[in-house]
Structure formats: structure tokens, C-alpha cells
Amino acid sequence: MKKELTIYDIANALNMSASTVSRALNENKAININTRNKVMQYALENGYQSNTFAANLRQKETHTIGIIVPKIDSKFVSTCLAGAEKVASEKGYNLLISQSLDELRREESIAKTFFRKRVDGLMVSLTANTTDTKHFAPFIAKGIPLVFFDRTPELTDSACFIIDNYQAAYKASNHLLDQGCKCLIHLTLNSNNKVYWQRKKGFVQALHDANKTNCGETLFLKNLDLDAGKQAAVLIAKKSPRPDGVFAANDQTAVGCILAFQQMGIRVPDDIAVVGFNNDLVCEIVSPGLTSVNYPAFDLGAMAANQLIEHILGNSNLNVTNQTVLKSDIIIRGSSLKIKKQP
Structure with missing residues (x-):
């Protein structure tokens, strides 16, 4: 590999001091314009690359x-x-x-x-x-x-x-209730992070305010992805009474549910309505289109x-x-x- 050109190499080639070359490369006006042009031309022709990272470190900044x-x-x-x-x-x-x-x-x-x-x-x-x-x-x-x-x-x-994950989940759950869903299930991650427990809290509060606390449950998943959604759908289909509304903590999980429901002959939304979270591009690809919380x-x-x-x-x-x-x-x-x- 060819050795990287340094300011010392340029200085030796042009018979200048390294400090003069450095100032010329930085377009310091204290250096004669002809000298600056000479240094710049040599640097360009010989592939010199400025080590900005090292310079920034000396200034205690890396940008x-x-x-x-x-x-x-x-x-x-x-x-x-x-x-x-x-x-x-x-x-x-x-x-x-x-x-x-x-x-x-x-x-x-x-x-x-x-x-x-x-x-x-x-x-x-x-x-x-x-x-x-x-x-x-x-x-x-x-x-x-x-x-x-x-x-x-x-x-x-x-x-x-x-x-506001709490408020977003509350609105999503209320939307399902407004659509006539009688029994809801929330699919979320088994996690300590407040993103997920605030969404769960919003879900629970919506059920409470609608006097439907006995008609809802939360299913904790190891992952939130397409496969996890498909597996959750199989469990939901076996429940009695079967939930007719699903609120998933992300869109991939919700789409996994829809695909599995359709394979089992369960109609979406007629039999089970589904809502996701994040409003990813997949929401517009799946059929029917996925209702989702739009996260900016x-x-x-x-x-x-x-x-x-x-x-x-x-x-x-x-x-x-x-x-x-x-x-x-x-x-x-x-x-x-x-x-x-x-x-």
C-alpha cells in the first residue's frame, strides 16, 4: 500500500517548513498567495488528504x-x-x-x-x-x-x-371499542422499558373507562416481529371467548397477526379488528391496510x-x-x- 502523504513530505519536496505548509493548507492569509497556491497544487497532484480527525482532537472537538x-x-x-x-x-x-x-x-x-x-x-x-x-x-x-x-x-x-405512549395506546384502544369490539387483547414485549408498560397502561385505562376491565387481557411476547405476531394469532384463535380486537405494540406484530388470521379463515376486521403502532410502510402493503399509531x-x-x-x-x-x-x-x-x- 502506498504511504500516505504528510505535510512533512510536502515540506521536504517544496523546501519549506512544515508549519508553513500547514498554514498554507489551511488557507492562512499570513502566507503569501503564491506559496499557498504552490502548496495546494502539490497536495492535489500527489493525493494529500487532510487528517481532520487528528486536527479536531487537538481542538478537543471531533464534530x-x-x-x-x-x-x-x-x-x-x-x-x-x-x-x-x-x-x-x-x-x-x-x-x-x-x-x-x-x-x-x-x-x-x-x-x-x-x-x-x-x-x-x-x-x-x-x-x-x-x-x-x-x-x-x-x-x-x-x-x-x-x-x-x-x-x-x-x-x-x-x-x-x-x-406520549400512554395517550397513544389509550386512543388506539378506544378506537377498537368505538368500532364495536367487545373483547380486546394487547400484544406487547415482556420488557422493563417504560415505552411498553406505558402502552399497556393506556390500554388498561381505556378498558376501565369503558367498564370493560373483564373483557381485556395482555399477552407478553419475547419478540415483536412477524413471527411473534403469527404465533400470537394462533393463541388468540384458540381463546374462548375469542377476542375481537387486537392492539399490538408495533406494526410487524400486527401484520403477523393479520396474515395468520387470514390463513385460518378468520376475517379482518369483520371477525377480529387489528391496530398496530408506528405507522411503518408495511401498513399500506398488507391487505386490508393496517390501522396504526403514527409515530413521527x-x-x-x-x-x-x-x-x-x-x-x-x-x-x-x-x-x-x-x-x-x-x-x-x-x-x-x-x-x-x-x-x-x-x-
Whole structure:
């Protein structure tokens, strides 16, 4: 492999000092224009690449934001990252993205790696079972700004960016009840994270307010994906009385239910209405279309990144507002419409 050209190589070739070459490459006006052009021309012709990372380290800045997410293959997560990347790029920052694969030990390891890489700030969406966030303490101790988004800790002094999961689940459950469902079931993850227990809490409260506490239950799943939804559908079909309304904690699980119900000859929504969460693209691909809570993922990622970078730049203070709550709504499609609109 060809040796990388350094400023010392350029200095030797042009019979200049390394400091003169460095200032010329940085377009320092104290250096004669002819000298600057000579240095620039030689650097261009010989493939010189500036080591911005090393320069930034000397200035105690890397212009890099670390992001830890559970899984990148989630449409919700990838949309969050798109929002964060847009903002970061506009403000001259790069993103270092790593996935925990929903494993706490991996999340801890990534945090250590990002700390050693000296990121200027950190954005985190926790694993489903992270209850202790002490592995982020070094960032706080060093004064490196930290924000959480979507899956956030129960107790933290760091800024958090979320939606009201309780209220969103309450509305989704009420929609099923308004459609005439008599017996509901909530499919959720067996997790300590407040995202899921707040959705469960909203589901339970909707049943309570409708005086249907005896007509609802929660089924805890090991995963929230297509296969988990299909397996849950088989269990639901065997129940007596059989639920006629399903509220799933994400869209993949809801779609898995719909596909399995259809294979078993159970009509959606006539026999069982289904509602999901996140409003992923799959909602419009499945038939009937999946009713889902619309989670503004792009805005969430963009807002979290913007507030973080503005804090780094000294233009705002993350500590002023501990929690930012974005609005969500329900996108109603065919999977839940038991009551047909009159023409």
C-alpha cells in the first residue's frame, strides 16, 4: 500500500517548513498567495488528504455524534436516523451509528467505544431491558451532552425525546371499542422499558373507562416481529371467548397477526379488528391496510439531534427542558373498520 502523504513530505519536496505548509493548507492569509497556491497544487497532484480527525482532537472537538439504537433494520429506527443525519449534515457533524441488538452488554460496550472515540455528543435509544444507565455516567462526568430518544430511562437528568405512549395506546384502544369490539387483547414485549408498560397502561385505562376491565387481557411476547405476531394469532384463535380486537405494540406484530388470521379463515376486521403502532410502510402493503399509531420518527430524530448539536455549539441548554413530547395520531385503515361508513 502506498504511504500516505504528510505535510512533512510536502515540506521536504517544496523546501519549506512544515508549519508553513500547514498554514498554507489551511488557507492562512499570513502566507503569501503564491506559496499557498504552490502548496495546494502539490497536495492535489500527489493525493494529500487532510487528517481532520487528528486536527479536531487537538481542538478537543471531533464534530462527531454517536448514536446507539436497538436495531437498524427497523423502519422506525431508520427513519429516526434519517432525521438525525439530515440535521447533523446541515450543521457540519458526522454520525457514528451502532446497534445494540437489544442486548445490554453490547450497549455497554458501544458506550465505552464511543467514549474512547471522543464523540462530541451521544444520542441513545435503550435496549428493551436497560434499567440502569450507569454505563453512560462517564459522558456526564466529562460534560459530554447525552440525550435519549424513544426508549428512555424512567429516571434521568438527561434530555429525553418521546411521544406520549400512554395517550397513544389509550386512543388506539378506544378506537377498537368505538368500532364495536367487545373483547380486546394487547400484544406487547415482556420488557422493563417504560415505552411498553406505558402502552399497556393506556390500554388498561381505556378498558376501565369503558367498564370493560373483564373483557381485556395482555399477552407478553419475547419478540415483536412477524413471527411473534403469527404465533400470537394462533393463541388468540384458540381463546374462548375469542377476542375481537387486537392492539399490538408495533406494526410487524400486527401484520403477523393479520396474515395468520387470514390463513385460518378468520376475517379482518369483520371477525377480529387489528391496530398496530408506528405507522411503518408495511401498513399500506398488507391487505386490508393496517390501522396504526403514527409515530413521527423523522421529526423525533431531527429534533433530538438539533437540540444536542445546538447545546454543543452553545446556542441552547439541554438542561432547561428534561422531556420533549411530540404529538402522535392514529391513521385509520381497513384493518379496524368493523363499522362501515354509510355512502
